[in-house]
Structures are given as C-alpha cells and as structure tokens.
Amino acid sequence: MSTTLPVADAAQLRTQSAALMRRHLRGFVGMAALQAAAACAGLAGPFLLGRIIDGVVAGSPVSALDQAVAILVVAVVAQSVTVRYAQRASMVLGERVFAELREQFIETVTSLPLSTVEKAGTGDLVSRTTNDVDRVQHTIRFGIPRVLVAVSTIALTVVATVLVSWVTALALLTALPLLIGAVRWYLRRATPRYLEESAAWAAMNGTFTESVEGARTVEALALAARRRARGEADIDRIVEKESRTLTLRQVLFPAVDMAFGIPSVVVLLWGGWLASQGHVTIGAVTTVALYTVQLMGPVWELIFWVDEIQVATVSLARIFGVSDVAPDRTATDEEPQDEHMVARDVEYAYREGVPVLHGIDLDLAIGERLAIVGPSGAGKSTFGRMLAGVHPPTAGRVTVGGVPLVHLPLEDLRGHVALVTQEHHVFVGTVADNLRLARAQATEREMDEALLAVDALGWVRDLPEGLETGVGSGGHELTPAQAQQIALARLVLLDPHTLVLDEATSLIDPRQARDLESSLAGVLEGRTVVAIAHRLYTAHDADRVAVVDGGRITEIGSHHELVAAGGAYARLWHSWQSE
Numbered sequence: 001m002s003t004t005l006p007v008a009d010a011a012q013l014r015t016q017s018a019a020l021m022r023r024h025l026r027g028f029v030g031m032a033a034l035q036a037a038a039a040c041a042g043l044a045g046p047f048l049l050g051r052i053i054d055g056v057v058a059g060s061p062v063s064a065l066d067q068a069v070a071i072l073v074v075a076v077v078a079q080s081v082t083v084r085y086a087q088r089a090s091m092v093l094g095e096r097v098f099a100e101l102r103e104q105f106i107e108t109v110t111s112l113p114l115s116t117v118e119k120a121g122t123g124d125l126v127s128r129t130t131n132d133v134d135r136v137q138h139t140i141r142f143g144i145p146r147v148l149v150a151v152s153t154i155a156l157t158v159v160a161t162v163l164v165s166w167v168t169a170l171a172l173l174t175a176l177p178l179l180i181g182a183v184r185w186y187l188r189r190a191t192p193r194y195l196e197e198s199a200a201w202a203a204m205n206g207t208f209t210e211s212v213e214g215a216r217t218v219e220a221l222a223l224a225a226r227r228r229a230r231g232e233a234d235i236d237r238i239v240e241k242e243s244r245t246l247t248l249r250q251v252l253f254p255a256v257d258m259a260f261g262i263p264s265v266v267v268l269l270w271g272g273w274l275a276s277q278g279h280v281t282i283g284a285v286t287t288v289a290l291y292t293v294q295l296m297g298p299v300w301e302l303i304f305w306v307d308e309i310q311v312a313t314v315s316l317a318r319i320f321g322v323s324d325v326a327p328d329r330t331a332t333d334e335e336p337q338d339e340h341m342v343a344r345d346v347e348y349a350y351r352e353g354v355p356v357l358h359g360i361d362l363d364l365a366i367g368e369r370l371a372i373v374g375p376s377g378a379g380k381s382t383f384g385r386m387l388a389g390v391h392p393p394t395a396g397r398v399t400v401g402g403v404p405l406v407h408l409p410l411e412d413l414r415g416h417v418a419l420v421t422q423e424h425h426v427f428v429g430t431v432a433d434n435l436r437l438a439r440a441q442a443t444e445r446e447m448d449e450a451l452l453a454v455d456a457l458g459w460v461r462d463l464p465e466g467l468e469t470g471v472g473s474g475g476h477e478l479t480p481a482q483a484q485q486i487a488l489a490r491l492v493l494l495d496p497h498t499l500v501l502d503e504a505t506s507l508i509d510p511r512q513a514r515d516l517e518s519s520l521a522g523v524l525e526g527r528t529v530v531a532i533a534h535r536l537y538t539a540h541d542a543d544r545v546a547v548v549d550g551g552r553i554t555e556i557g558s559h560h561e562l563v564a565a566g567g568a569y570a571r572l573w574h575s576w577q578s579e
C-alpha cells in the first residue's frame with residue numbers, strides 16, 4: 001500500500017502539542033494548583049505520624065498527641081476534598097483538550113485535497129480517524145492529567161522527604177539505577193516499534209476496506225482467495241508487530257517493580273541504623289519510610305503512562321501529520337466577473353510524466369448543455385473533474401468569469417460548479433441534517449422548495465417525522481433513488497450555476513431512472529450543464545456534443561453537425577441506432 005499521508009516529526013509534534021496546551025493554559029494552571037494542594041494534604045499524614053511517634057518516645061503529654069491526631073483528621077478530610085476537585089478539574093481539562101483535537105482533525109480531514117486522499121488510499125486515512133484517534137483519546141483524556149498529577153506528587157514528596165531528613169532520604173537513590181536503566185532501554189526501542197505496529201494496522205484496514213468497497217469487483221474477477229490471503233498476511237504482520245512491542249513491556253514492568261522493592265528495604269535498614277546511632281529520630285525514619293511507600297503509586301502511574309504515551313505519541317504524529325498535507329490550491333481574493341466557464345490547454349497527469357489529458361480547450365456558453373462522449377478510458381471523467389475544480393490541472397487552467405477555479409475558496413467554488421456522480425451518500429442524521437450539509441442556514445421552506453424541485457417533497461412529507469426523520473445507517477432506510485434525490489436536493493440548495501454530471505443516473509435501475517431523470521431535470525433547470533454521457537440520446541438532446549478520445553477533444557458541434565460531418569460521432573450514432 002502506498003502511504004503518502006505524512007507523519008509529523010518530533011519537532012512538529014512538540015510545537016503542535018505545545019500550542020494545544022497553551023490554548024488551555026488556564027485549565028492546566030488551575031488543575032496543577034488544585035493537584036499541588038491535594039498532594040500537600042497527602043504529605044501531612046506521614047509527617048504527623050512521625051511527630052506522634054517522636055512525641056510518644058519523648059513522653060509528651062496526651063493533650064499534645066490529641067492535638068496532632070486532630071490535625072491529622074483535618075488533613076485527611078482536606079485531602080479527600082481537594083483530590084475530588086483536582087480529579088474533576090483534570091477530567092474536564094482532558095475532555096476539552098481532546099474535543100478540540102478531534103474537531104481540528106475532522107476539519108483538516110474534510111478539507112484535504114482529494115487527489116492526495118486518492119493517492120494515499122482510504123485505508124490510511126480511515127486508520128488514522130479510527131485506531132489512532134481511539135489511542136490518543138484515552139491518553140489525552142486520562143493520561144495527561146494523570147501524568148501531571150504523578151509528576152507533581154513525586155516532586156513534592158521528594159522535597160518533603162529531603163526536608164524531613166535528607167540523610168535518610170539518600171536511601172531513595174538506590175532505586176534510580178535500575179529505574180533509569182529500564183526506562184531508557186525501553187524508550188530507545190519503543191517509538192519505531194509502535195510506529196511499525198500502527199502501520200501494520202493501517203495496512204490491514206486498507207486491505208479490508210478496499211476488499212469490502214470493491215466487493216463486486218472482487219467477486220467478478222474471482223479475487224476472493226487472493227484478498228483473503230492478503231488479509232491473513234496483514235493480520236500475521238500485526239501479530240508479529242504486537243508481540244515485539246509486548247516484549248518491550250514484559251521487560252519494563254518487572255524491572256520497575258524490582259526497582260521499587262530496593263529503596264523500601266534500604267530506607268528501613270539505613271534509617272534504623274541512623275536512628276540507633278542517634279542521627280535521626282524514629283519518627284523521621286517512619287515519615288521517610290511512609291513517603292517512600294507513597295511514592296510508589298505515582299511512579300508506577302508515571303511509568304504506566306510512559307508506555308501509553310509512547311503509543312499515543314505515534315498516533316498523535318499520524319494525526320498531526322494529516323495537517324501537513326500540502327494544499328493543492330491557494331485561494332486568492334479574485335472575484336469572478338460572470339458565470340462564463342472556459343478551459344484552456346488543460347493537461348492532467350495522475351502519475352508524473354503520464355498525462356491523460358493533452359491540452360483541452362473548451363468554451364462553455366452560459367446556460368448551454370454540453371454532452372461529452374467517447375470510449376472508456378478516454379479521459380472524460382478526468383476532464384469532468386477538472387471542470388468541477390476537484391483537481392487542479394497539471395497544466396493549463398479552467399476559469400470561471402476569468403478566475404481560475406483553484407483560486408476560489410472551496411465554499412465559493414461549490415457555489416459556482418458542482419460535480420454530480422453516481423455515488424451519493426446518506427449521512428447519519430435527519431433528512432434536514434443531510435440537506436443542511438449543502439447550506440447550513442437553510443430554512444425549512446428552502447428545504448421544502450429544494451425537495452419539491454427534485455420531486456421528493458411528497459415522500460419526505462410522508463416519512464414518520466418528515467424532515468426530522470432519522471436516516472442513514474440505523475435510521476429509516478431510503479431506496480437508492482430516494483438517496484439520490486436527497487443528493488440532488490442538496491445540489492439545489494448549493495445552487496451552482498454550472499453542473500458536471502458524470503454518469504449520474506447510470507447505476508440506477510431503469511424503472512427508477514425515469515423518476516430520477518425528472519428529478520434531475522428539476523436540478524438542471526436554468527444551469528449550464530456538462531453531461532458525461534453514457535447513453536447517446538443524452539447527446540442527441542444536448543446543445544453541443546464533444547467527442548473525447550485519447551485525452552483530446554476530437555470533434556465538437558451540435559448533434560446534427562457532427563452526424564453530417566460523418567466522423568467518429570456519426571459512426572457511433574449510426575451503430576447505436578442500428579442496435
């Protein structure tokens with residue numbers, strides 16, 4: 001599979017994450033403050049316990065001990081309350097950051113240049129929008145807050161330990177060699193292995209999505225066995241990559257566990273000896289020993305998240321990477337003078353050096369109907385996409401009112417020219433949601449008018465909840481013709497002056513095609529239309545016919561002129577008529 005969608009590098013990842021954090025700075029600061037308060041309250045317990053022990057040893061009066069116990073109770077209550085608010089703040093922050101990330105991502109994905117998506121294959125993009133977003137989601141919502149909590153708790157605990165008795169605290173250092181060694185060993189290997197793992201998942205996604213989307217082709221060409229074998233090979237690769245990352249965790253976790261055992265024992269031995277020599281009090285040793293135990297929780301948490309963050313960083317790099325796709329056009333503020341569309345010397349190459357269009361010129365009269373005919377593979381669809389501004393031409397230009405289509409902002413472009421293909425999609429949501437995709441502010445009346453224009457108002461009104469009926473997967477099921485009518489109603493709302501029809505009705509069964517043709521006629525009313533014709537009678541009814549062959553317009557003129565000229569079109573026409 002060719003993956004051409006970029007992956008963000010470490011520097012970009014840092015800048016983008018930092019920018020994301022900066023936008024939520026207040027949330028971070030507030031959460032950190034609450035968290036620090038909670039951690040401080042948590043430190044009071046062992047400290048007071050040490051004081052009580054020292055008090056008992058020194059034979060302090062009971063009243064002094066009672067007082068210490070009372071403070072202890074207050075500290076515990078204060079800790080519970082602050083922890084509650086700190087956790088709440090961190091959850092809210094996590095949700096906010098993730099929501100923003102997701103919105104940003106969807107915005108980027110929906111404005112990606114189509115040519116890039118087509119080249120990269122949909123599998124990679126699907127994998128990024130599903131697997132990668134899922135992985136990042138957990139880490140951002142829970143991980144980042146937890147890591148900040150763990151880091152601040154560790155820092156405060158270490159400071160408190162040093163303050164209580166720095167000599168005893170030296171014992172903590174014995175954890176470091178193993179801890180640092182294990183984590184460094186892990187980090188050095190983790191990123192590349194997790195990247196390989198993600199790529200393996202993306203490859204599998206690609207294979208399965210393509211097999212399912214192309215199921216008819218797979219069946220027609222008896223490719224099932226081959227596709228299955230490929231799917232199985234992809235799964236085997238995933239298993240292999242997953243087990244490689246599992247090995248990493250299998251080393252990291254036990255090593256960390258061991259690293260913890262050491263200081264707990266050393267604090268007791270070392271502290272015990274220091275106390276017996278009279279260098280520190282038993283209370284201080286107790287406090288340090290309790291702090292050591294308290295450190296384990298946050299350190300474990302940190303290490304656990306280091307692992308998760310490795311996985312998430314890889315996914316995040318893939319998510320941020322999408323915003324690195326170079327735009328295939330730059331909008332300028334030129335305003336089209338009129339609705340006159342002209343193509344000049346248009347060339348297009350899907351692959352560099354292999355042009356499939358060789359300098360096409362075309363001047364569309366406003367309001368005319370042009371039919372494009374020609375053999376399969378001649379470049380009709382490709383030219384249709386140039387005319388609709390879907391791809392920028394490799395050379396030459398297509399202009400509307402003097403402005404190249406690719407200089408128009410995408411929203412404006414769609415108000416000038418739209419491409420209608422046989423593909424149509426009903427999105428999950430209500431009928432109204434589906435229509436408002438074309439014009440977000442459309443009123444109910446405008447939607448009714450659009451539906452009326454495509455002969456769909458009747459059946460939409462008959463739906464259980466009319467415009468508000470849920471459709472799409474899981475909702476009310478629409479027939480293919482109804483789905484197509486909704487797509488056409490969207491076009492009416494979009495209201496472009498020019499339409500490029502690429503075999504728009506060819507896949508519908510002929511009984512429904514009749515109905516749809518009248519719906520389509522409603523949409524075409526008053527617009528300039530370029531129809532890539534499948535059936536010649538469309539050509540017969542058009543104002544002009546262009547014959548495309550080998551990436552060039554070889555003949556152009558009215559039906560009668562072309563038939564009279566006796567060229568390729570005349571031959572096609574005669575052979576079609578004698579069928």
Ligand code: ADP
Binds near residue numbers: 350351374378381
């Ligand atoms: P038509 O619509 O006349 O059947 P197309 O415009 O679909 O012709 O195709 C013109 C040429 O471009 C064909 O040789 C086809 O193989 C090639 N082509 C079409 N789409 C792609 C694509 N996405 N990637 C690479 N080549 C393509």
